[in-house]
Every structure is written in C-alpha cells, then in structure tokens.
Amino acid sequence: MTFRYxxxxxxxxxxxxxxxxSKGRPIIPVMLYGPAGxxxxxxxxxxxxxxxxxxxPLARQVGLDLRHAVPCIARGVGGGSLLVHYxxxxxxxxxxxxxxxxxxxxxxxxxxxxxxxxxxxxxxxxFTANFQGDLEVVELTVNSRYAGx
Amino acid sequence: xxxxxxHDLYATNKSKFTAEELRPYHGQFLAWSKRxxxxxxxxxxxxxxxxxxxxxxxxxxxxxxxxxxxxxxPEIALCQ
Numbered sequence: 001m002t003f004r005y006x007x008x009x010x011x012x013x014x015x016x017x018x019x020x021x022s023k024g025r026p027i028i029p030v031m032l033y034g035p036a037g038x039x040x041x042x043x044x045x046x047x048x049x050x051x052x053x054x055x056x057p058l059a060r061q062v063g064l065d066l067r068h069a070v071p072c073i074a075r076g077v078g079g080g081s082l083l084v085h086y087x088x089x090x091x092x093x094x095x096x097x098x099x100x101x102x103x104x105x106x107x108x109x110x111x112x113x114x115x116x117x118x119x120x121x122x123x124x125x126x127f128t129a130n131f132q133g134d135l136e137v138v139e140l141t142v143n144s145r146y147a148g149x
Numbered sequence: 150x151x152x153x154x155x156h157d158l159y160a161t162n163k164s165k166f167t168a169e170e171l172r173p174y175h176g177q178f179l180a181w182s183k184r185x186x187x188x189x190x191x192x193x194x195x196x197x198x199x200x201x202x203x204x205x206x207x208x209x210x211x212x213x214x215x216x217x218x219x220x221x222x223p224e225i226a227l228c229q
Contacts, residue, residue, distance in 0.1 A: 004157050007164035008222065027160065029213045039199075042215040055216060057178075057195040096155040114215055114222045 001095040003028050003045075005136035024136040028118060031092040036063025042115045045138050047129060049119025050074075052106040053084055058116075059108040064089065066108060074109070084109040091123075093140070100140075102126060102148025159185035159213065168221065176219040180212040 005024030015021055026045035031038055032054065039062055041054065051074055059066050069085035076082065084107035092101040104122030111117075118124065126146040130139040142148075162185035177191045178198045189212055190201040202212055 002156075004160040006160045009168050022164070027163075029156070029159070031210060037199075037209060039209050040213050042213055061195050061199060094156075096157075112218050114217055 001093065001098045001100065001140045003095055003138050003140070005138070025115075026131060026138040027115060028093060028138070028140075030116065030118065030123075031094075032058060032062055033090040033092070034059070034062030034064045036061070038062060043118040043123075044113070044115040045118045045124070045129065045131070047120075047124060047131065049117050050121060051084065051086075051119045052104065052117060052122035052124075053082075053109050053111065053119070054106060054116040055111045056085075056108045059085075064108070069108070072107070074107070082109050082111075089122075100142060100146070100148055102146060155183055159183055162186040171217055172221070174217050175221055176217070178214060178216045180214055183211060183213060185213075 003026060006027040007022040007024055010018060010020050010023050028043050028045050029040050030043045031040050039058055041058060053074070064087065066085040066087070069087040071083060071085050074082045074084045086105055086107045088103050089106050090101065090103045092099060094100070104126065106122040126142060126148070127140040128143050132138065163181065174188070174191055177193055178195045179188050180190045180198055180202050181187070182189055189205060189207070190198055192198040192201060198214070199209060202209060
C-alpha cells in the first residue's frame with residue numbers, strides 16, 4: 001500500500017532555512033471498528049513512536065469500553081506525560097488498491113495533536129514501512145508478524 | 150469498496166487547504182470528503198458530527214475524520 005504525504009505549511013521561521021513553504025507528513029487514514037460502529041480517522045505514521053494512540057472520543061463513538069482497557073503513562077519527547085488506555089482493536093487500512101485488516105493493541109488518550117499517532121505497537125509492527133523522503137510517499141508491506149486478512 | 154488510488158487524491162487535495170482556511174475549524178472535529186476537496190461537516194462534539202454525516206446520507210467509511218486542536222496544529226507530535 002502506498003500513501004502520499006499530505007503537505008502542511010512550513011513555519012515561516014523555517015522557510016528561510018529550508019527554502020520550502022511546506023513539509024510533507026505521512027498521513028494514513030485508519031478505520032477503527034468497535035461494537036457500536038466504525039470510523040475512518042487520519043493517523044500520522046511515526047516510526048519513532050512506541051505506541052499507537054487515538055483521541056479518546058473515538059473510543060466512545062465506536063463503543064469501546066475503556067473501563068476494560070489497560071492504563072499506562074506515556075511520555076513525550078518534551079517530557080510531558082499522558083495517560084493512555086490500551087486495548088485490542090480491529091483496524092483496516094487501504095490505499096484503494098489493497099486493503100489490510102487486523103487486530104492490534106492501541107491506546108486512547110486526550111491528544112493535543114491533530115492526528116492519531118501510528119507507532120510501533122499495534123500498527124508499524126505488522127508492516128515493513130518504507131518512508132521515502134524524496135518522493136514523499138510511505139509504502140506499507142505486511143510482514144511476518146501480520147496475522148490479519 | 151475504496152476507489153482506486155483514492156488516497157492520492159485525498160492527500161493532494163487536502164494539502165491545498167491553507168492554515169488560514171482551517172482557522173475557523175480550530176477546536177472542531179472535521180469530516181472530510183474522501184477526495185479531500187471538501188469539509189462536509191464539522192462540530193466540537195464527535196458524536197454530533199457523526200450524526201451530521203449520517204444526516205447527509207453518508208456512512209462513516211465514506212468520510213475521513215480528524216480534529217484541529219484549539220490554537221491550530223502543533224508542529225511536533227511525538228510519543229514514546
């Protein structure tokens with residue numbers, strides 16, 4: 001599966017330094033399934049993130065009961081901490097030509113970021129991810145750990 | 150079934166929205182068309198937004214959701 005980067009504005013202070021007005025982000029829409037329904041939500045592929053974390057309101061919306069989730073504190077690169085509730089969730093990703101569906105451990109938290117964070121546990125662990133900085137695309141190929149369809 | 154290459158179109162079109170154009174949506178959940186060329190509905194409450202999307206006759210897999218934080222999009226989103 002191939003996902004083209006979504007362009008976002010470069011901060012003005014960095015435009016002089018980089019000579020660019022925009023920067024690409026590997027945004028990958030992910031379908032989340034729960035007992036009450038499903039939602040397609042934008043996620044940011046982040047190979048440096050240990051966890052996969054979605055905004056907490058999504059759990060309520062698809063009917064996932066976080067009272068049965070495992071709580072854990074995650075720490076950001078700036079030192080801030082975040083309470084995350086983890087549980088197994090069914091997900092689906094498609095670029096239109098190929099679709100993959102699996103169940104992985106993902107977390108829900110009060111995120112201040114715009115996108116879900118698609119990190120190692122629950123997401124990237126199941127794929128060989130090729131982030132092509134020059135072409136600004138990310139290719140995902142299922143690996144030996146993938147046990148979905 | 151997804152349209153072939155739908156994500157290419159989605160990423161390309163969504164990139165055309167400027168920070169200024171998205172400013173009215175700060176603090177809101179958004180429902181984007183899968184072509185990425187339109188914000189079909191928005192609301193501060195995700196449940197209400199889903200109701201709005203369904204009222205448009207759309208399923209939740211026919212739009213893409215995200216949320217723009219209050220104050221706009223942060224530059225760094227890292228988690229360990």
